[in-house]
Amino acid sequence: MASKFSYEIIHVDKQTGARVGKLTTPHSVITTPVFMPVGTNATVKGLTPEELKDLGAQIILSNTYHLFLRPGTDVLDAAGGVHKFMNWDRSLLTDSGGFQVFSLSKTRKIKEEGVEFASIIDGSKQFISPEKSIAIQNSIGSDIMMAFDECTPPGVKYEYAREAMERTLRWLARCYEVSKDNPDQMLFPIIQGNMFEDLRIESARRTAEYARCGIAIGGLSVGEPKEVMYHMLEIMRPYYPDDQPRYLMGVGSVDCIVEGVVRGVDMFDCVLPTRIARNGTAMTRVGNLNLRNARFVKDFRPLEEGCTCYACRHYSRAYIHHLIGKDEMLGGRLLSIHNIHALMRLTEDIREAIMEDRLMDFRDEWAANWKDKITED
């Protein structure tokens, strides 16, 4: 029987080696480079599945840590998985819960068996092991499962980073063991190694042995300077499997996506576009607009000139400024639509540039116009 998962490379950019590819899962075909919107609690905040489809999303993320605590696997099993629970019939990717165990829970105890931690909901004692992480992801029914890993923050000592990397590799072997015969869910292993060049290389090399249809890069964009992240991406690049997509976890700003693709990354995800939307920020080709600013009170232009998203076709900056100022749900909703659309359009433009072997030109042109924050326009 042919595998339900495959990755086909359509074109390799002559300037950068970046690729356009097609990743097939049991639920959809995903063209890479791709940005994946995040639906932490089995919902992309404020949006319906139909809106996500209209925006062109072929795959979204959900969160193993959060869904394990609420609603719990008994509900997910009874629901028949998250696809049915949330009415999403395209691809779904779940992280392993590893990152949240380390970043969200106030106390945790790391053992060889797994991690004991306090629930963010009620402080109750919980336990996730590699096997349990996969079992939860089985209940979720995601197309792509992530291996349970230990993500170390920037600044840890070399010895600890190596220890965590070795543990992550041992946990990976256990995740692999309980998922390798699952025809409906593909495991992506995760490279760690903190900001140490030799650990990153060693982790990439040894992690690649477990990669069948995709490999992930974890532990970046966790507080280190962007240049450090870009450097780590360059260091690891020779060691990825050539014929599989590479997924840079938790990255979703315009600049990091452009610079990531140039350095060989195919997949991205982040809560950023929807989180900053709820705070009143619009992402544009040239930088971020803070719609709370009083200068928008009578600005009847769309969020972004030439943008074809629902928000830009029907509403003005003045109206969205009004909604955000009054804390109206529609404000965050319109900005979420605009921001996800902006990243969908960005990856579309990137794919077009790759197909035409001009990604470096595209990158340089983009960088010449880019401002981190727009204060006038």
Next chain:
Amino acid sequence: MASKFSYEIIHVDKQTGARVGKLTTPHSVITTPVFMPVGTNATVKGLTPEELKDLGAQIILSNTYHLFLRPGTDVLDAAGGVHKFMNWDRSLLTDSGGFQVFSLSKTRKIKEEGVEFASIIDGSKQFISPEKSIAIQNSIGSDIMMAFDECTPPGVKYEYAREAMERTLRWLARCYEVSKDNPDQMLFPIIQGNMFEDLRIESARRTAEYARCGIAIGGLSVGEPKEVMYHMLEIMRPYYPDDQPRYLMGVGSVDCIVEGVVRGVDMFDCVLPTRIARNGTAMTRVGNLNLRNARFVKDFRPLEEGCTCYACRHYSRAYIHHLIGKDEMLGGRLLSIHNIHALMRLTEDIREAIMEDRLMDFRDEWAANWKDKITED
């Protein structure tokens, strides 16, 4: 030139005298009895205009008091009115700000000229007179404007209720004066009189003189027992103009709509369906469901069996329970859609019963099944 406003009675129910009618405004034709969703700040909380149209809304409300304070008339004038500002091309009705001046502002000073009050936004001193209320509603560009009135709470002394009623009538004359020649905006006068029978009758009689294409009933559903409201509706009924729609302000629960139509009311509005939606409550034919209740955790039935709304077609009670518990925007959105749909369907059923001269039978059947709150099903 023919007026841009008209009301045509299609059928009068033989059992109750309730009517099905068509109210025409410059922006749409509204079939009555009608429920009008409320968009206080130029947005029906959480919903787009397209969703409201899909739900069958021909008219929505907006709030003069709130829009006067934010974004203010200079912005509304620059935007070309609220229709354009919020992307709504069907009918719009605005209240006069009178009710909010009396119910929301902590301090106020009532003078013959108008009312001085403290803004709920920043406590700043503000002033609205009858003429100013109409001027704000001109900036908003609503199809139906309400007269500026004084709404007294239940429990005030007879003398004060009469004084307020007389003042409301004098203010009405001033509102009429500055709106009678406006071909695009129709003024609805408002009956007051607190819970005093003779005042209600006198107010209805004298207010009717200013009614050209609709009359409103104010000062009810403000805390008095429902039976008192129903009694007041019966008392006033002989004094409404026969050929115009009657609008019972601020009423939007299932029971009050049914009982209101039976007593001759044609138009209703309320924040209730969207407000209780955000709190996790679903309105059904037989009562309200509190989706926060733990009994829904594995209940994979739709909110209401047989309901054809978007929420019921695609999502389970278990999923909505999960969303509401996690404070996810989509939860309030799905319940808002369901609740507005429930009231749209209710008024549709009511119109059908009227057309078939069986409204009293419909009312009795409904009442036999009605529970204020459903704790089991």
